[in-house]
Every structure is written in structure tokens, then in C-alpha cells.
Amino acid sequence: MDLVENAANVKPKPQRIRDPLHNLIEFSSDHFEHTLWQIIQTSPFQRLRRIKQLGFSEFVFPGATHTRFAHSLGVFHTSRLLMDVIRKYVNTHQQQYREPQANHALTAALLHDVGHGMFSHAFEAIGKEFGWPMAKHEEVSQRLIREGEIADLLDKEFGKGYAGNVADIIAQGIPDNLYGSVVSSQFDADRLDYMQRDRLMTGVQSSGVDLTWLLANLEVAEVQTGADETSIGSVETLVLGPKAAQAAESYVLGLFHLYPNVYLHKTTRGAEVLFQALMRRIVDLNTNGFSEKTGLPARHPILRFVSDPTDLNNALLLDDTVFWGALPLFLEADDDEIRRLSTSLRDRHMCSCVDLRSRVEAQLPLVTEERRDKRIARTKIICDDIVAELKKINEEATGKPARFLIDQYVRNPYKRFQDSRTQLNQILIRLSPDKVTDMAELSPVIAHAEPFSVCRVYTFRDDTDAHGVIENIMRTKIQEGEKL
Template sequence: MLMDVIGRHVPKVEVSKMRQALAAALVHDLGHGPFSHAFESVGKRLGLKMADHEHVSDVLIRDSEVATVLNELGSGFANDVADIIRGRGKKNVYRAVVSSQFDADRLDYMRRDRLMTGTQHAGIDFKWLIANLQIASVPFGVDESSIGEIETFVLGPKAIFGAEAYVLGLFQLYPTVYFHKATRGAEKIFGELLYRTIMLIQNDSLDATGLPNNHPIVRFARHPDDVESALGLDDTSVWGALPLMCEARDGAIASLAQSLRYRELGKCVDIRERVAHAIEDSGKADDEIDACCAKIKEKLTDWLGRQDANMPPIHLDEAQRSPYKVVEETQGPLDRINIYTNGGKLVDLKQRSAVVAAVKPFKLFRVYCQRSDMETQKVVNAIVDGEIGNARQ
């Protein structure tokens, strides 16, 4: 549908560019490992480049059977597709199909994730948004100096309410789906399980993990720079390993594997929610909430550092999602929603919508403890209550 918009509004459509954009939209996520971004977080902790889905996607598109197929569309076609995904080269409307506020990926996963999770939040008028999409040249620059223009998707003036629903809908998916306490709790367990398993394997302690020598996780741990070992990992290989890891000699691995296999997720202590409730009642502002959470995190981190490193008694979880980036925080017109006013002036959505401008970022700060570990829960609650008491004085 985005290509139809380009076809309607671009006088001289570049067919080769359209094909590259279509291909890029289809293959840009090829490199995702098991459990997607949760696996990437493990890779960052261990410094594993083959856990970075953008790097793996780039390798596959440039040098695999994927490249062979893509290059049938023209010499160098695969490299051109990879460059679009990596953000190299000229920014234009074809690049906007792959990476922008209205890229194909975002418009797809918003509706797909809403459907698959069953949530009634985040509904958008997709057809109306597409019907009101136009293409215009938007100026960009550094500070106050203009350095050029970029052709990108913009919205007509009638789409103001649809645009608001789109921004708020995407924003709502985070607290209700992506940042849901059960989702994040499971991701924390998965991350700790895979982190410790890979660490033990790389330290020649395979026997403690419960895994056989030829398991895909073992191959990846031993050859983390090999793309084939990365491709051997998927959700199924991890789920299939859980019964084996439940019998691991390493107590931490066995406990974490059992938690995932039997969905015995940790007890969630929503620290920020508790702090916000207490401090907002006292009439204090967000800055005080942030400061109180920071002090709690400092004390929890200090306490955690004195515990058994092999089996952390708590998992800290901190994240933030802004409903919409202000112009100064974006990398240009592709990273914001441009919309026409009724007078024909093209402006940033936040300048026209009081609703979007008023929504505050969603922040979370939680701790997950084992449900049976009452002593740890007492420690966490004592630290939280103590700092809340200090903040309210």
C-alpha cells in the first residue's frame, strides 16, 4: 500500500528503487535470533555480534542464498537492499518505506500484535491513514541551518485524529504488551538462563548445563562469530532444551529452566508504580519520582552486588518509552510525523496536536523475585518503603 502511495504521488517513479524498498521491507528482520530482542540483550552483555539482528541480517542479505536470489534482479541488488536497511546512502521516500514513522514494519506489527495478543488497545484507522498519506519534500538541517530536503510520507489535514490515534496506539502497546510484567519477567529469566549457559560452555563447563555436545546452543556458544551457528538457534531449539536444562548440575540453570518451562515467573514488585502513587499523593512532581527511583535502584544494586552472583535473587527491569519524539530528538523528517494544517502549512504533528504534545513518557522500574523467597521480598520492600518515606518528608 505504501508503494501505491508512491505511485500516486511521485511523478517519475524509479522502478529499481521501488523493488529495492520492497525487498528491504521483506528481509530486514531476517537476522533475529530466538525470542527476538531478548536474545539481543544477552548478546550485548556477552559482546556477541551474531546476536545483533541487524548485523546478521546484513551478512545474510549480502552473502548467502538470499543474496543469490536478490542479485537475479540486477547486479549489486543485494548490496543496495542491505544499504537501505543499514541506513546508508541518500535518504528518500523509498528509504521511508523501510524506516520512518510510517514504515511498512511498524504499520504491520501494530495490527498484527494487537490481533495475536487479543488486546483491544492500539486500534488505528489504517485505511484512513493510507488514504490520507501524501509525499512531500521536507526540509532538514543541523540546528537552525537547513542543509537540504527529503521526500517522505506526510499526512493531509483530515488525518489529524487518525495520526493521534496512531501515535497513542503504538504508545499503548508498550505498557499493555511489550512492557507487560509477565512478558518482561519471562524475558528476564530467558536472558539470565542463556547468559549463564553460554558463559559456562565458554568456560569449558558444558557438563554443568545439561546440554549435549551437539546442541545448537552449544555450537553457538563455541562459535559465536559463525553465522551458521547463529542460524541454528531459534525459539524451538531453546524450548526443546528446557527439559534437559531442568536436569542441569548447575543449580542456577536448573532453576531458571524450570521457571520458564513451567511458567513459574517471578513475583513482580512494581517499584515505580508504588513510588508514583505515594509521591503523587503528596503533590510532588515527576522529578521527585525519578529521584526516588534512582535512590532505590542504587541501594538495590549495592545489595545485589553482595549476593550470590551465580543466582541473582532479583532481576532489575528498567525501561522508558516516549509517545513521540520532539524534533530535537529525531534524526530528521523520516523520524517524525509531518502533517498539513488546514492552511496548507507542513508542520510536525506535535505542533498541531495538543493531545500528542501532552502525553508523558511511559517509564517502568520493577524488580522480579522468586515467589518463594520471602526474605528477598522483605529486603526489597523495606528499601522501597524507606526511600518513599524519605521522599515524602
């Protein structure tokens, strides 16, 4: 009995993880961080080791093999640094550090990505197309936190209802208090980690983040919750001192540049559209009772998921290794399209890419004194019309694989207050003791930054007529667009 009691009273050892970005990520022996260490050991969290952070980006950047597991640990580490700023502020301003709220946010930071599926956003995009609830990572993350192994551990160690409070932070998306902004805002721990980590692992030399300087100039301020005369109160939020204004501007522009350079690289996106086309074909065969033609056995995790995408357990069966492990089976499938698409992915035989947006913008005749926003709008309308025609061609080829694979995406580099409706989501700069300004008002570069827009079409290289079809449609739509 004495041995049992002594074992129960032994203080757990602190733990350390060596990280390529942050060096040492440490978990102390106190109850809170030791419990988070136990959360890391759970099966749902360990699953993140088998999901790459950047999906197919290693097709372009061989070093980009880092995982959602490593990123999640980095987000927790960065969130602690941000919480230290909050703790220091309240301690020097005779205010109370709200430890329960802080711990909820720190736990949410660790678990924010626990629901990601195989190949992350590429899988999420095809899931949105089919309306699969268990392909949306925020939804799966909430489920995993509210029920099962993680929920049981959190509620056991911290009290009933704790897991639900953590899940609520992820569910709300936009923060509603100072502590929640550490997890989800335009200056949150998630973004601060993945920007640095993705830059490091891909090897790109732009998009640097001066985190040391940003943290050194980070403080807490009370700001109005409305806009000028419509203010209805105030809220405490993180703000940057005036010396960090340029570093903050570089941070936003760095994220903006990561999109064309890394996240939306045409080859990476080309691999994603191949993967999504393969998933569509699997769904089509399975729906029509020909699942055996996929080459997969009836109980394979991919078939189990597409047969019932509402089952959380089916979602947890999927990760990158499951897909790559299925590749030899796809290569021997009875279906020609399954074999063609899987061979392309195996051998990195990418489709030919036509950048519609840049082609249309270059060929669209100039209009005297036309404003830039008007020209962008005309370009978008024409691109949308071309895409609609190409999709129509796909649909008319009944029973045949899609001839044109479409890739459209828009990313705004910075959300203005009118979009997010809360100061907690903004990047604010303190110009003087009593004046705090949104950086979009302070930086003309950020204020006038256009959304980054992609509109591409991918065609198979053996389809020698495909480019001619696209050119003819483009020429017609540009002529029609001249009248807009």
C-alpha cells in the same frame, strides 16, 4: 533441447498467501516479485517460521503465536500499498517514479527482520549485556543480505551490488529518501503491520489503526529539511491530509497503549527475565569449563553460540524451537539453577513482581507546586538508586544466582524532529497547500505524552524475605529523595 528452451521460457505462476490480517498477500509473475518469492523459500527466511513475533507473550495471550515469517510478509504487503501512493503521486505530478529505489526498499521491507534470534528482543537484550554481535538483529540481517544464499540470489537476478543497496537501507536506520521512509520511519510499513497484527493475535480491543483511512489521505509533499530559518533545502516525504489528523493521533496513541497492555506486560517480561537468567547461567558455566552441567551436549546449538557469538552460522542455528527442544535437557541438568529456571519456564511458575516505579511514585511525598517533570525526575533517581542497591546485593553474593531480577525500559511514544533530525522520520500533516506541520505541533495529546517507563524487580516466590529487603531499601531511598 527444445524442451529445455521451452521450460526456460515458461512464465512463473503468480503466488498467493492467505494471511489472517491482510487476507491475500499476492506475488505477481513479474521478475521482481517472483524473485522475492524465491527469497522467501531460502533457508534464512524460512527460519523465521520458527521465531515467534512476540516471544513469550503467549504466556499471557494464548493466541499470540504468530511468527516473524508472517509479519515479514505483512510488512512487504503494506510497503507495496505505501509505494502505490508514491507511484500515484509522481505519475500525476509529471515526475519520475524511481523504480530502482522503490525495489530496493520493497526488498528491504521483506527482509528487515531476517536476522532476529530466538525469542527476538529478549535474546537481543541478553546479547547486548554480553556484547554478542550476532544477537543484534539488524547486524545479522545485514550480514544475511550481503553474503550467502540471499545475497547470491539478489545479485544474480538484479545485478551485482543490489544486495548491498538493500542492506544499506537496513543499516542506516533513519531514512535518507522518500522510498527508504517506507521501510524505516515513524509511519513505516513495519509499524503499520505489527500494530495491527499484534492487536489481532493478542485479542486486545484498544490500539486500533484505521489503515484504510490513513492510506486514503496519504500523499507526497516537498518539505524543508531544516527547521524554519535553518532550512538548508527540501525533501519529498509522505504526509497525511488534514482529514487524517485524528486517525494519525490515534495511531501514535495506539502504539503507546500497546506497550503497557502487550509488549511490557509484567508476566511477559517476567518470562523474559527468567529466560535471560537461564542464558546467563549457561554462559557462566560454559565460560568456567562446566558446560556439561547445563545438561546440553557439547555440540548443542546454544553452547556453540555462547562459545563463539561472532559466528553467523552459530546464530542461524538458534530459534525458539531449539530452546524449547532443549528444555528436557535443562530439567535434568547437574546444576540446580539451570533446573530451577527451566522448570519455572516449563510450568509457567512466574516470579513475584514489584513495580518499583509505581510504588515509589505513590509513596513519594508531594511537594507544593512541584512540576510534573520534576516529580518524574525525582522518581527516576530514586528508582535508579534502589536498583543499584539490589544489583550490589546480587554481586556480593559471589557464586550464587542473582536474587533480584531487574527489568528497566523506557519508550517514547513519538520522536520530535530535534531527536530524529529528518522530516522523513516524522508524521506530518498538511494543513493547507503550502503548510505542513509535524503532528506533535498539531496534537496537544502527542506533544505532552510522557515516555512510558518501566522499573520492576522480580523475585522468586520461595524467597520470602526478598520483599522485605526491597521495602527497606525503598523506604530509605524515598526518605533521601525527599531532599532532592
